[in-house]
């Protein structure tokens with residue numbers, strides 16, 4: 001059973017608008033530069049026009065980033081050396097403006113909001129915090145499904161509502177962020193399930209674990225897949241919400257909803273690292289055209305991120321060796337994405353600037 005809000009959101013996710021894309025290609029050809037010389041910015045601008053169904057598409061300002069925060073029952077399996085309490089402590093740090101994502105967001109003009117979707121601690125109300133806890137952390141996926149279907153759906157809805165509220169408030173681009181000790185384990189499990197790739201290939205070192213912990217992490221993911229895999233009978237696309245509920249974190253569900261919410265409003269969403277990539281696979285399994293609203297901000301060091309992005313056919317804009325999360329890679333990519341649109345608004349055409357085009361010079 002699909003909830004009403006999720007059903008309506010899925011229905012509203014539509015393909016790119018071909019007419020606006022054609023106009024954007026024609027406009028790119030008239031701008032005062034050799035054809036193709038702005039490289040990937042050109043194709044990106046065309047896709048953003050198709051997404052907005054307008055040429056030029058709206059300028060990507062203001063930008064809003066949501067850090068979905070949640071804890072993980074699988075933490076009990078020793079997949080990370082960091083105590084679970086660090087999730088809540090880092091939420092405090094985000095709200096005080098002291099995390100990496102805050103520093104980078106101030107530089108690039110992005111507003112950071114934290115969504116408590118599943119932190120295993122009571123967080124007092126604060127400016128910049130949306131309190132939308134579905135549950136105080138997930139269950140241990142090696143023992144039982146991490147979430148019930150109802151919890152996964154509720155978390156998807158929190159994500160959709162967060163995207164809607166930000167867009168209603170004027171945001172023209174959304175960025176993904178995450179915080180949750182243990183969430184690279186849940187990410188690798190989701191990526192393995194949705195791509196069919198072996199856990200040994202998609203599981204990384206997260207915050208920086210030693211080799212024995214990495215072996216254990218891969219084994220934990222194998223165990224969870226062996227336990228839950230039979231319930232989707234080898235085809236995760238038949239029931240993606242069941243896959244999400246079995247293996248995901250509350251922040252993955254929130255992020256998948258956030259992506260679907262953005263796509264349903266024809267607003268682009270810049271993905272951060274491996275947690276966002278796992279949520280993106282989930283969103284695409286739920287509504288395939290949501291892929292067209294996604295921009296891969298960067299190439300995370302986590303191997304699962306490359307596997308997921310290649311299945312999504314998304315080219316990451318940056319490759320800086322980042323392995324932090326929080327939204328750092330998305331925030332760094334934001335000026336590039338905004339620039340792709342700005343060019344369509346602000347560059348002169350050969351005609352308007354009185355610059356001879358290649359064809360004219362050849363005549």
Ligand SMILES: Cc1cc2ncn([C@H]3O[C@H](COP(=O)(O)O)[C@@H](O)[C@H]3O)c2cc1C
Nearest residue numbers: 080178179180181182183184206207324325
């Ligand atoms: C101080 C600190 C700040 C962070 N900011 C993001 N993460 C990142 O690391 C965590 C995932 O890695 P793992 O699966 O290995 O636990 C997530 O919370 C993610 O956002 C952090 C992790 C720590 C320790």
Ligand SMILES: O=C(O)c1cccnc1
Nearest residue numbers: 206273274300323324325
């Ligand atoms: O790719 C990421 O976003 C990432 C990698 C390691 C730890 N946390 C997040």
